[in-house]
Amino acid sequence: MFKLSAISALGAAVIAAGALGAAPAKADAVSDFYKNKTVKILVGYPPAGSYTAYAQLAARHIGKFIPGKPRVIVQNMAGAGSLVAANFFANVAPKDGSMIGMFADTLAVSQLLFPKKAKFDAAKLSYVGSFTPINPVFMVRSDAGINSFQDVLTKKVIVGCTGAGSQSYIMPRAMMSQLGAQFQMICGYRGSAAQTLAMIRGEIQAQSSAWASWRIRYMDDIKKGKLIPIVQVGIEREKELPNLPLMHELTTDPKKQKILKFLSIGGAIGRALNAPEGLDKDKLAALRSAFMSMTKDAAFLADAGKQRANIDPTSGAKLDELTQEALATPKDLVDSARESMKGYKKNCTKNCGKKKKKKKKSN
Numbered sequence: 001m002f003k004l005s006a007i008s009a010l011g012a013a014v015i016a017a018g019a020l021g022a023a024p025a026k027a028d029a030v031s032d033f034y035k036n037k038t039v040k041i042l043v044g045y046p047p048a049g050s051y052t053a054y055a056q057l058a059a060r061h062i063g064k065f066i067p068g069k070p071r072v073i074v075q076n077m078a079g080a081g082s083l084v085a086a087n088f089f090a091n092v093a094p095k096d097g098s099m100i101g102m103f104a105d106t107l108a109v110s111q112l113l114f115p116k117k118a119k120f121d122a123a124k125l126s127y128v129g130s131f132t133p134i135n136p137v138f139m140v141r142s143d144a145g146i147n148s149f150q151d152v153l154t155k156k157v158i159v160g161c162t163g164a165g166s167q168s169y170i171m172p173r174a175m176m177s178q179l180g181a182q183f184q185m186i187c188g189y190r191g192s193a194a195q196t197l198a199m200i201r202g203e204i205q206a207q208s209s210a211w212a213s214w215r216i217r218y219m220d221d222i223k224k225g226k227l228i229p230i231v232q233v234g235i236e237r238e239k240e241l242p243n244l245p246l247m248h249e250l251t252t253d254p255k256k257q258k259i260l261k262f263l264s265i266g267g268a269i270g271r272a273l274n275a276p277e278g279l280d281k282d283k284l285a286a287l288r289s290a291f292m293s294m295t296k297d298a299a300f301l302a303d304a305g306k307q308r309a310n311i312d313p314t315s316g317a318k319l320d321e322l323t324q325e326a327l328a329t330p331k332d333l334v335d336s337a338r339e340s341m342k343g344y345k346k347n348c349t350k351n352c353g354k355k356k357k358k359k360k361k362s363n
Contacts, residue, residue, distance in 0.1 A: 030286045034068030037098060040075045041273065042089055044082025044103040045162075048193030050213035050309075052076065054131050054271040055102050057309060058291075061300040065290035078191060081166025083110060083117050090120035090277060097283040100128060101274040105266035108326035110165040112334045113341050117165060121277070123327055126284055127319035129291035130272035132312040134210045135234035136167045137241070138175075139227045144205040149231045149250055152181045160195035160204040161187040164344040167266060168195065171208040171233050174263050175247065177340035178256045188348030193217075198351055211238050212271065216308045234267030259337045265326045272319055288316045 041059055045051045052074065059072040066072075077085040082104040089101045104110060108122040140146045144157060152175075161169040164187075175181040183206075189195040192209045196218070199207050211232065214222065221227045232238060233247045248260035273291065275284050294300050295313040304311050346352075 030282055031067035033097070033283070034066055034070040037068065037070040039063070039066070039070045039072045039097075040099045041072065042085055042093065042099055042101045043074055043076045044078065044085030044101070045076065046078045046191035046193065047074075047076045049191055050134070050210045050216060050271060051082075051102055053216060053307060053309060054212075057131075057300070057304060057307065058273065058294070060303065061297065062290055062294045065293045065297075067286050067290075079163065080117060081106075081110065081163035081169065083114070083163065083165040086125075087119040089274070090125065093276060095276040095278050097275070097279050097287065099276065100287065101125070101276075102272070103274060104166055105134065105269040105272065106165070106167050106170060106263075107266075107269070107274075108323045109170070109263060109265055112327065112329065113170070113338050114165055122323050123320075124277040125274045126277075126279065127269075127316040127323070128273040128275050128284075128287045129295070129316045130270045130314040130319055131295070132212065132270050132310045133234070133236075133268050133314065134212045134270040134310075135232045135238045135241075135246075135267045136171050136208045137211045137214055137229045137238075137244070138171065138206060138208045138231045138233075139199075139214060139222075139229050140206040141199060141202070142226050142228055146206075146230060147228065149175075149179075149181075149245065152183070152230070153179075154182065156182045156184055158205045159183045159185050160189050160198055160207050160348075161185055162189050162191060162195065163187070164341070167210075167233070168192065168208050169344060170263055170341065171247065172206075173341055173343065174260060174337075175231070175250075178260055179247075179250055185343075185345075186348055187344060188346040188352045190352060194351040203350060208233070210271075211241065212310055215240070215310070219308065233264050235261065235264055236267075255333075255336070258333055259340065262326070262329050262333060262337055265322065268314075268322055269319055270314070272314075275316075284316075291316070 041055045043051050043055045055074045059074050063070050063072040086103045093099045111118040111122050159172045172183050176183050195207045198204045229244055232244045248257050
């Protein structure tokens, strides 16, 4: 007969062997799921601008780091500053990991500001990872006669925007309500690229868009002084824009600063990928590991460099923490911020989003 110590040792060995076998089994399950699969990255914007650029960059590289090496493609679903896509992702799209999302970096903020339009819980849409933090930068045409933010306090500027849930509306509107900016807003453009085209043509004079988008597409015009940055939005200044003031730095009022900082949280999220609600923890871990491995890969970094795409990754777990912090914002502060967002009107006439057809009343 075995002695008690021998039995204990045998039991420990069996448990250890089981534990060693469990990890490969889980990895095999994830690999088996993704093998021969096509993973879609759902982007809440039209096929232009920095969201799609980063999504396409990921589509070209992340598949080789996901167990099973699936094919990865990009699907665009524009509308309401990506709220249409986020609502679809949360309520209709598959939850098995065959689709991941890329939505507005203001996702948690939009949930609190526009609760009737946001049919999702940002806390349940775990993040896979972020390519880089990105501050929106408010850019003005050189012929608008604006050289600093102080100028827009006395001179009216025509500003473009997409939907109410987008930073292109939230940021200018915040500057109007909290800082006294004299903006006339033209909203309803079909994405940031359509807005910028309108600005280049002279239909509008200014636009708030991600610094990543500006640096990818219009760095030459910025260097030549054709486009002038007057303020950036975020918690910390962009490394490339150390002398450009942050939105919340333009007031000394403590309450206004808190409201503006709350609205600026998205800058820390940046261009990020979301996993669906309830995704199996092993698949989520595999996607997060694949994302971080991709951002260190030489071929990926070379490809990003060709596009002028900045890479400064943040882990999915850290992004989840930032989301929880945003959603824990005191109600009175959120109420004040929501009040300051009132006034959205879809009044675009060129390069606009598709208008919804009115349903015929049945007799």
